[in-house]
Amino acid sequence: EVQVVESGGGLVQPGRSLRLSCVASGFIFGDYAMHWVRQVPGKGLEWVSGISWNSANIDYADSVKGRFTISRDNAKNSLYLQMNSLRPEDTALYYCGKDIKVQSNYYYGLAVWGQGTTVTVSS
Amino acid sequence: SSELTQDPAVSVALGQTVRITCQGDSLRTYYTSWYQQKPGQAPVLVIYGKDNRPSGIPDRFSGSRSGNTASLTITGAQAEDEADYYCNSRDTSANHLVFGGGTKLTVL
Numbered sequence: 001e002v003q004v005v006e007s008g009g010g011l012v013q014p015g016r017s018l019r020l021s022c023v024a025s026g027f028i029f030g031d032y033a034m035h036w037v038r039q040v041p042g043k044g045l046e047w048v049s050g051i052s053w054n055s056a057n058i059d060y061a062d063s064v065k066g067r068f069t070i071s072r073d074n075a076k077n078s079l080y081l082q083m084n085s086l087r088p089e090d091t092a093l094y095y096c097g098k099d100i101k102v103q104s105n106y107y108y109g110l111a112v113w114g115q116g117t118t119v120t121v122s123s
Numbered sequence: 124s125s126e127l128t129q130d131p132a133v134s135v136a137l138g139q140t141v142r143i144t145c146q147g148d149s150l151r152t153y154y155t156s157w158y159q160q161k162p163g164q165a166p167v168l169v170i171y172g173k174d175n176r177p178s179g180i181p182d183r184f185s186g187s188r189s190g191n192t193a194s195l196t197i198t199g200a201q202a203e204d205e206a207d208y209y210c211n212s213r214d215t216s217a218n219h220l221v222f223g224g225g226t227k228l229t230v231l
Contacts, residue, residue, distance in 0.1 A: 046222065050220065059217065100171050108171065108213070109220065
């Protein structure tokens with residue numbers, strides 16, 4: 001079964017850091033771009049960051065650029081999101097997802113989504 | 124950056140056909156992916172590329188594009204199709220993904 005499972009969410013004070021993890025299984029992780037997408041409860045989806053299959057392309061939404069860092073470890077089938085200088089507006093459910101297209105340096109969409117991990121930024 | 128615009132809400136009678144639209148300049152260049160999200164669940168990809176359905180998605184779901192508008196059509200809507208639907212495509216100015224604001228579909 002193709003799946004991704006997120007972890008690492010929690011309650012954190014503004015200005016602090018948090019690291020999210022995503023473990024993939026059921027597909028060749030190193031062949032696909034991966035993404036983080038977030039959703040405030042009751043609101044829409046917001047793409048946060050993406051990393052191409054070979055890490056040649058790493059991209060961020062303007063809202064997180066300079067504060068968040070995406071990375072991957074293909075040997076561990078794992079994706080990460082290091083979130084620094086967190087703000088209350090970063091509070092959301094964070095989804096990890098596998099891109100649609102194989103071995104592409106560009107992004108097409110999310111073929112597989114995890115169930116998400118909740119990040120709450122509050123004092 | 125690009126923006127994608129969706130109607131906030133659409134309704135359809137059970138068994139009828141409904142079209143959910145997504146507008147944006149990026150759609151003149153890039154194909155749209157469509158996602159279905161039911162309450163308390165993660166989104167599920169239902170259409171990608173020109174008009175491709177992932178395994179397990181019923182063939183009553185189809186996609187099309189004309190100019191700057193992409194459409195998701197559900198032919199013979201079922202009660203279980205009631206959900207939020209989101210479109211997304213690539214941004215024209217950066218290697219980003221952009222999502223539409225979502226359309227809440229009600230099946231009457």
